[in-house]
Amino acid sequence: xxxxxxxxxxxxxxxxxxxxxxxxxxxxxxxxxxxxxxxxxxxxxxxxxxxxxxxxxxxxxxxxxxxxxxxxxxxxxxxxxxxxxxxxxxxxxxxxxxxxxxxxxxxxxxxxxxxxxxxxxxxxxxxxxxxxxxxxxxxxxxxxxxxxxxxxxxxxxxxxxxxxxxxxxxxxxxxxxxxxxxxxxxxxxxxxxxxxxxxxxxxxxxxxxxxxxxxxxxxxxxxxxxxxxxxxxxxxxxxxxxxxxxxxxxxxxxxxxxxxxxxxxxxxxxxxxxxxxxxxxxxxxxxxxxxxxxxxxxxxxxxxxxxxxxxxxxxxxxxxxxxxxxxxxxxxxxxxxxxxxxxxxxxxxxxxxxxx
Numbered sequence: 001x002x003x004x005x006x007x008x009x010x011x012x013x014x015x016x017x018x019x020x021x022x023x024x025x026x027x028x029x030x031x032x033x034x035x036x037x038x039x040x041x042x043x044x045x046x047x048x049x050x051x052x053x054x055x056x057x058x059x060x061x062x063x064x065x066x067x068x069x070x071x072x073x074x075x076x077x078x079x080x081x082x083x084x085x086x087x088x089x090x091x092x093x094x095x096x097x098x099x100x101x102x103x104x105x106x107x108x109x110x111x112x113x114x115x116x117x118x119x120x121x122x123x124x125x126x127x128x129x130x131x132x133x134x135x136x137x138x139x140x141x142x143x144x145x146x147x148x149x150x151x152x153x154x155x156x157x158x159x160x161x162x163x164x165x166x167x168x169x170x171x172x173x174x175x176x177x178x179x180x181x182x183x184x185x186x187x188x189x190x191x192x193x194x195x196x197x198x199x200x201x202x203x204x205x206x207x208x209x210x211x212x213x214x215x216x217x218x219x220x221x222x223x224x225x226x227x228x229x230x231x232x233x234x235x236x237x238x239x240x241x242x243x244x245x246x247x248x249x250x251x252x253x254x255x256x257x258x259x260x261x262x263x264x265x266x267x268x269x270x271x272x273x274x275x276x277x278x279x280x281x282x283x284x285x286x287x288x289x290x291x292x293x294x295x296x297x298x299x300x301x302x303x304x305x306x307x308x309x310x311x312x313x314x315x316x317x318x319x320x321x322x323x324x325x326x327x328x329x330x331x332x333x334x335x336x337x338x339x340x341x342x343x344x345x346x347x348x349x350x351x352x353x354x355x356x
Contacts, residue, residue, distance in 0.1 A: 033272030034059070034230065034238035035319045038282050038330050039348060041124070043075045043104055044340045045161055045171060045215050046307065050289055051184050051206035051222040052264045053244045054122065055282075056110075058200035058228035060190055062324075063115045064356040069122070071106040075344035076131065081294050081306060097294075097306060099160040100173075101131030102341075104181075118188045123209075124181040126216045128173060130157035161215055163307050165290035168258045171215060179214040183207040186224070198230040202244065212257065219257065220250035226264065236273065240282075242266035248289065259289035268315075276322055280330070282315040288339065298337045311339040317346075324352040 036057035042048060077098045104127070110120030161173040186204035193199070204224040210217020226244020233239070246262040268282035291308035298304050317330025329347045334340030 032232045032235040032238060033275050033278065034232060034235075034270060035272070035278050035321050035326060036230075037240040037242070037266060037268040037270070038280060038315050038317065038319075038328060038346070039069065039350070040071065040315075040330070040332075040346050041073070041104070041106060041122075042284065042286065042311070042313065042340070043073050043102060043344050044077065044311070044334075045098070046163060046288060046290060046339075047286055047311065048104075048126065049171075049182070049210065049212070049215065049218040050248060050259065050262065051182070051204055051224050051246055052262070052286065053202060053204070053224065053226050053228075053242055053266070054120075054184070054186065055242070055266065056118075056120075056186075056188060056202070056228070057198070057240065058188075058190055058230045059193065059198040060112045060115055060118055060188075062352050062354065063112045065112050065324075065352045065354045067110045067112075067120075067350055067352050069106070069108040069110075069348060069350045071108075071346060071348035073102070073104040073106070073344055073346045075102045075104075075341040076100075077102075077341040079306075079338065081296065096160045097162055097164075099158060100128045102129070103127045108184075116190045118190075120186050120188075122184045122186075125178065126181045126210070126214075127176075127178040128159050128161070128215065129176045130159050132157065163290070164292050164294065165307055166292060167260070167290045168256045169212070171212065171290075173213075173215045177214045177216075179210060179216040181210040182217040182222075183209050188228070196232055198228075200228040202226045202228055202242075218248060218250070218259065220248055220255060222249070223247045224264075236271065238270040238272070240266065240268040240270070251289075260287075260291075262289050263287045270319070276320060278319040278321075280315075280317060280319060282330075284311070284313045284315065286311040286313075296338070298339075300336050304337065307339075309337040309339040312336045313340050324354075326350045 037055045039055045079097045081095045106124040108122035112118045163171040188202045190200040206222035224246045229241045231239040244264045248259045265285040270278045270280045272278040288308045294306040295303045296306050314335045315330045315332045320327040332344040
């Protein structure tokens with residue numbers, strides 16, 4: 001009888017252990033399906049010429065490995081200061097603030113020195129051109145009854161960047177251009193991690209290899225620091241939060257262009273139904289480096305500074321991961337404040353190479 005009781009007790013303990021333990025297996029033990037937030041750069045000219053946190057995860061999953069990145073961005077932007085009417089009541093030709101298409105190629109690396117420290121660098125080539133999709137975009141809007149925002153009132157396939165600021169100079173470009181952008185260097189120190197969260201401190205410096213004449217750089221270094229937090233409630237869902245500050249050197253020392261320090265924020269949710277595939281939605285928030293005197297109505301119906309508003313960009317896309325290869329593609333649009341490109345499409349591939 002005692003043997004039967006002991007067997008029954010062991011069976012009950014086993015059942016209870018499995019019933020509790022199996023759900024807990026869904027929680028991350030450094031084996032979550034997390035692939036990190038979208039790694040990328042904001043392509044709107046006011047932010048492209050400055051550094052910001054690139055969108056790395058706090059965790060360091062493969063110490064002693066190099067990661068190599070190649071990324072391409074396509075974006076289109078169109079915006080006017082105001083639509084005015086002439087003496088006859090007809091809408092006059094619009095005064096554009098931005099009107100361009102852009103391709104940006106970006107390449108970079110990072111190296112995980114150990115499980116807590118990683119360094120990296122990114123360089124890029126930036127192109128602005130008149131494009132070929134103006135007519136398509138205008139016809140698309142007319143077909144579905146969407147507003148054209150003044151596209152029909154200006155010549156098509158031109159480059160116009162006319163961002164008027166109170167910060168020493170206006171940021172302008174009126175011709176097609178290709179040039180090297182600034183180089184971003186960054187480091188990351190992971191100071192805490194367990195099965196449910198990872199947290200890290202990130203810092204960076206921008207080397208001014210671009211120039212303002214081509215709208216590829218700010219012609220001064222930027223210094224960046226921020227805090228990263230990854231949360232893994234279950235292995236199929238990951239949450240990412242980042243906050244940071246960018247301090248341009250020319251916001252401190254006398255210079256012709258005097259931008260303001262900027263705040264960066266990021267919040268993302270990643271859903272991974274299987275290990276190799278994720279769907280992600282990410283919100284990037286940035287304060288502007290400049291202010292201006294022109295107010296326009298944004299998507300919230302609020303009259304706001306055309307160049308000085310907070311940027312609120314929504315990124316939606318997918319990530320694939322196969323062994324040490326990672327592929328991402330996302331669509332980005334400024335959702336509320338019209339402080340960004342009409343849309344940006346980003347595709348990126350990266351691979352890890354173990355050194356020890």
